[in-house]
Amino acid sequence: MTDLNTPDRAADFAEGMDARTACVTREQACANARRVLDAARMRRDRDRALGRLAPQVEFVLRRLERAQRALPAADGPREEALLLHCAGRWEDGETIRTSLRALERATGFRVEDVREALDHLAATGDIGMSRSNTPPGPVSATSVPASAALVISPDWHRINDRRPRPH
Incomplete structure (x- = not known):
C-alpha cells in the first residue's frame, strides 16, 4: 500500500x-x-x-476446460487425482519421488485405491514407475510397500494426446 x-x-x-x-x-x-x-x-x-507451455500445465488447463464445460474426465477419479497431483509438482522435474502413503494423503484415496490407479496408469503407458533404491526398471504398485520410495515418470505428451482438448 x-x-x-x-x-x-x-x-x-x-x-x-x-x-x-x-x-x-x-x-x-x-x-x-x-x-x-x-x-x-x-x-x-x-x-x-505455439506449444510453449509445459505439458503438465497443458494437462491442468485441459482439466479446467473440461470442468467448465461439465465434461467427464478421461480417467476415473483416482487416476485423475493422481495425475493432478503429479501435474501440481511439475516444477520438480520429469520424475516425481513419492510414496504410496504420501499419495494417499495428497489424494484422499486409500493406499489400495492408489495402487490400483497407479497400475492402471502404468498399464496404459501414461506413467512409468520404479523403486527409488533398487535397480532401474518397471515395477508394479502392488509390490511396493506403502512407505517405500517410489519414482513416477508421467508421459505428459501421451497423457495430453489421449485427452481431447475441449472446444
Missing part, C-alpha cells in the same frame, strides 16, 4: 488528479483488472498455440 502521508508520495500518486479523482472507482478497478487478466489470457493462449 502506498503511504500517502508524505508530501512527495502523495504528489506522485495524485499527479494529474484533483481531490475528487484521487480515488479509483470500483468500476475502474474492475475494468483495470479485466484488462490485465485479458492480456494474461492472450499471452497464455498464444504460448499454448
Whole structure:
C-alpha cells in the first residue's frame, strides 16, 4: 500500500488528479483488472498455440476446460487425482519421488485405491514407475510397500494426446 502521508508520495500518486479523482472507482478497478487478466489470457493462449507451455500445465488447463464445460474426465477419479497431483509438482522435474502413503494423503484415496490407479496408469503407458533404491526398471504398485520410495515418470505428451482438448 502506498503511504500517502508524505508530501512527495502523495504528489506522485495524485499527479494529474484533483481531490475528487484521487480515488479509483470500483468500476475502474474492475475494468483495470479485466484488462490485465485479458492480456494474461492472450499471452497464455498464444504460448499454448505455439506449444510453449509445459505439458503438465497443458494437462491442468485441459482439466479446467473440461470442468467448465461439465465434461467427464478421461480417467476415473483416482487416476485423475493422481495425475493432478503429479501435474501440481511439475516444477520438480520429469520424475516425481513419492510414496504410496504420501499419495494417499495428497489424494484422499486409500493406499489400495492408489495402487490400483497407479497400475492402471502404468498399464496404459501414461506413467512409468520404479523403486527409488533398487535397480532401474518397471515395477508394479502392488509390490511396493506403502512407505517405500517410489519414482513416477508421467508421459505428459501421451497423457495430453489421449485427452481431447475441449472446444
